[in-house]
Structure formats: C-alpha cells, structure tokens
Amino acid sequence: MASNDTDLVLMTRVKEGDEDAFRELIERYQRPVINMIYRSIGDAWEAEDLAQRVFIQVFRSAGRYQATAKFTTWLFTITRNTVLNEYRRRGRRATESLDALTENEESARQFADARTADPAQEVVERELQDTIHAAIQTLPEAQRTAVILCRFEGLAYEEIAVVLGCSVSAVKSLLNRAREALKEKLRGCY
C-alpha cells in the first residue's frame, strides 16, 4: 500500500477518535515534523514541544481533513503555521532566532548523534553543523521553509507551493534565491 494511502486509512480512523491510529501516525511522522521545527527555530527542546502541539492540532482538526489533499502537505502546513505562531509569540523575526541557537547550543548537541570518534574531527564537524545551521537560520522565513521542505523532506515543488500557499514558479524563485544566499554564507565550507 502506498504511503499516502496508508495515511488516508489512518486519518479516517483518527477522525473516528482511534488513538492507536493516531499513535501510528505520530510514529510515522514525528521525525520529519520535529526536524522541520528544529531547523526553523534552532531549539531542540522547543521543537519537541511544538511538534506535540502540531500532532494535537492534527487530532483536533482531523474532521476537517479532506482526502483530496496529500496528508504530508496538510501536516507540513500545520507545522509551518505552528512555527509562524511561535515566531509571533516570541515577538521577533525568524532571523533573530540565532540567539536561541547560541543559547541552546548545548541541548542541540545533546540531541545530535556523534558519528565521529576523533575529538579534533568532532570539533570540526560541530563547527560545520553550527555554520550550516546559522546559514539556514539567516534565510527569510519563506525561503527557509522552502529549503527545509525541498532539501530535507524531499517534497516536490507542487507540494511546497501548497504548504507555502504560493505558485510553483514562486517556489522555484524562493529556492533560487535561497541557493544564492547559502552559497555566499557557506563559502569556504565546501
């Protein structure tokens, strides 16, 4: 059964209040949702808290979900709205969350898996991770979301357009501008 078909079956059960289906849905999508939020706000602990809110919203809005839309598109739209609400709550622009990145650096490191055993290599790797993270954080919100959905979640342009509420050509334009900006910010790292 295709992934979207399984999602539709699960959502049908969730609409009826089936918590086992809801749990299965969470387990299927917890990682992409948490990572999308983490890459958007740069705070690992808060990413989990917000991801929980996203799934609670999914459960409560299940009745309004139309099977015509792909489930992941709907899920990422809710995720993006939750992140935007968080920006508003904080009362600052997304680009300013660099401060949060520094403040929560330790917690983020706690989450990251250590693939390198050599301490020197680990330091270099950490610096690279921080640089990439900072480069993504400095992008405007729409560009950042487009990059996250395209590069990390593998969504098609059409799906990204639905999540961002714009045209496919606008998505392509956002991604081109993001690539140009990232090229400058990451110069020297590649």
Added chain:
Amino acid sequence: MNRDEYEDKDAQAAWELLGRQRGIEPSFGFAQRTIRRLHEAPARRFWQLPVFRWATALSCVAMISISGLVIQRRAIARHNAEVYAAAHQDTLEDYDVIAALDQLEDDNRL
C-alpha cells in the same frame, strides 16, 4: 570554465553541503507523551477561538471610540454654554429676581 558554470557549481556544492546537517531524533516516548498531553489539554472553549478574540478586540476599540466621542461632545457643549454665559453676563445682571409675585407694587406691575 566560464563564470556562470563556476557559480552554478558553487551553488550546487553549498546545496549538497546542506545535506550534511544532522537532524535530531525524537526523544523516547514522544508519541505516548503527545497522547497524554492531548488528554490533559482542555478542548478550546468558544471564547478561545480566534474569531471571538478579534470580536472582543474590535468591541473594545468601538467602545473606547464611542466613549471618546461622547466625552468630546459633552466637553464642547459645556464649553459653548460657558462662552454663551460669559457673553450674556452683563445683561443678565441687570435684572432683579423677584421671588414672589406678591412683592409686586403699583410701580412694578407687569
């Protein structure tokens, strides 16, 4: 190699470098905690709906505006009355006030 090709390769390299960013793993029991939180979180009451919040905010703005308008009009009316009284002060002082009509004598008939 021309400049455009060089630029494209840079952008491509930066794009590929992004892929090296590590994600985070959900903590143990995330799904269970989410479901528990779902049960703990009270369902939204009608006054917590965004529409209601907007309506409340707009009502407050309307109330403040109307109150301001009423206060302003009263102030203007009071000011006008004071100006009128000041303008007619002299003529008003020329009249004697008679408390009782019985006081009217022959010379002071109406």
